[in-house]
Amino acid sequence: MDFLSTPIKTAVSTLTQQLDTPFFVYDLDKLNTHLARLMAQTDVKLWYAVKANPLSKIIQSLDNAGFNFDVASKGELEQVLAQGISSERVLNTGPAKSPKQIKHFIARGVRIFVAESLNQVNWLNQHAQQQGIQLQVLLRVQLRWPEGEKNPLGGDSLTPFGLGCDEWQALNTADYPALHFDGLHIFQWGNMLSTQKLSELWSQMINPLTALANTLNITLKILDLGGGLGIPYTRDDNTLQWDELIQALAKIKQDAGVDELWMELGRYAVGECGHYANPVVERKLNYNQQQVILSGGINHLLRPAVTSQDFPVNLLRESQAPLQSMSLYGPLCTALDCLGEHSLPEDLNEQDWLVFSQCGAYGFSESMPYFLCHELASEYVIQNGNISCIRQVEDASHYLR
Template identity: 60%
Template sequence: MTKPTWFDTRIENALLKHQSPDDEQGYFVYQLDALKNHLEQLQQQDVIKLWFAVKANPLSKIIQTLDGAGFNFDVASSGELAQVLAQGISPDRVLNTGPAKSKKQLKAFVELGVKTFVVESLNQLNWLNEVIAEQALTAQGVVESPTVLLRVQLQWPDGEKNPLGGNSLTPFGLSVQEWQNVQVNDYPNLDICGLHIFQWGNMLSNEKMYSLWGQMVEPLTSLATDIGMELKILDLGGGLGIDYLNEGKQLSWQKIITDLADIKAQSGVEELWLELGRFAVAECGYYVVPVVDRKINYDQEQLVLAAGINHIIRPAITDQPFPVMLLRNSNAPSQAFDIHGPLCTSMDKLGHLTLPDDVTVDDKLVFGYCGAYGFTESMPFFLCHQLAAEYVFQEGNLVEIRPAQPATSYLA
């Protein structure tokens, strides 16, 4: 059986040997040595400043590895901020994003030392200005103005949809027309010096990405001029894709850097930022889960697993399954299976995927690209199944970071 290209064979023996009754409903593993090497390659450039979108994977060991690689951190909630700060990371290296910032949250972030914000509404802009004014009054002196980026939502005539909204109306940011009601000089407590735009997720074409980035330059630079902003920073979010469907659509990182150097020159900014999520960490992660049952329904082979969307929900909400392989050698011919989890809903389907025909009950399957949008994007509480364990693999050792937890740990 030929191993797929997404599988790091250095981890295979550890997975084969791993036996734990606590993990019989599935567990996650992250290959930190591979992650470190990947991050070092991403940092071998001087065109863009890289942030990690913590929503992709907030595990402590993942954050620590990104910290060691010189990444900064994009957090979208108080919980994500607490997790990042708990790893000893300075709040100076935190960017606060997200559409639901209240004045209370903004104040809490400022008090914890966060100095960089993406503002997504007129309310947020006014609240942050008030928070800094109130802080200066309390301190009876001048306080440092936070760096502020205004998030812009554009529309494209082709009407294409995308996991992050694409051309659909979303709560992220405001239109150019709404931001034109603002004048930077009216907010003396803030250093409003950047624009943020991020509407396209899991992009797999360098050409399409460059086309979209290029279309953004004119409306964004014009907006900056209209509101009296000296545009120093342009944050293009992330959206760099992973080829979950194995269609041969791999992005070229070197082409991305070349394209972004051009965008940086066109826009005239001092700094260009990207917030990487799946592109940074997806390839380092795996999810291992046993087969509970095999059957045929109307000539279709089906596998039922010990866990499904309660641990990895992404396939159900994107129609893009994580790739899968059998965790043992097999010379049997391939067979297409409908792969389901244990939940009492037809949504609990992990894909229509190919495996060796001799796969059977108690075999273990390994899903790839689970380093992003796995554990914390799942819906673990439905049907009261256990929470999955999380392990890291580093220097040849498999180490448990978070043990599996039964339903009794969260049920009242």
């Protein structure tokens, strides 16, 4: 699997002649082709999880493809609305819906919410009644399996996302006349790369979820499976096949007996379109370990420190030199600032640039850019073969007061 295409190599090479600090570049031509394929089916209603990448041009591509939008904060909501997207196409998820946030979302026209607690149900009903409106609500359910696994979304661990079936049974839906309880939401696994494993997990959800809906006197019209579809980060990783996934999802939809099946795609929608170019500062030998110090690190790409899974990386220039194991580090004064151990050409030197791929999701907006006051990375897009700057590099004076 080649993570670095010729158009990206050409674009990055051009930009490195003008820049001396790290930057992101997103291939919108590749993204648009991918999104068209995702939308060429009628079994699943697709939402874009804005947390994956809130860049304006990314959102516009999702909008043009026909996606709806899953937002989890006021900032994400305003970014989506700023692109001219109707609030009718917005779903509010996330564990921290305060009364103030709910009031703001309703004032901005949002009418679809995922409730994560009994408090949120109560607050949604209160504000809907005050405005004389009806809201569509899905209850987020957290299930537990003895054979479950852990990952950043929790997996089988206890998390703040939603409530268990027993806890939701305290809800009397008749007490909330301003709310239409149309479905259930469940999302506990991230970056899954096995269609079979996903299908097994989804299938195990059906019985407890339909039983809960019956207990609460909810007509289960909608089942929202969240996201969790993975992309490869190494050449040996599996690659999910969309057609096989759709077949599995169509069966889940039929078995659950719902009118609509929803998914909120983030990484799977945009992850493979993004790249991060990073200049080498120096290379040194330390305790027989080859160490490469880079201009950017977890201040721009935090994911390796959070998940212990690295982004794939290539030397930008061509080299026929043998590969050698090298440990890559960023500029921050913490041992956490490590971008992994990679096999790179042994002639790598201080004039080189490295390009990390699969960075279209959970890249810069998930990072910790302010620590040590380094520059904020610039962001570029390739569209119709043309390179455009969406955000210029900013030094620390941009945000320090």
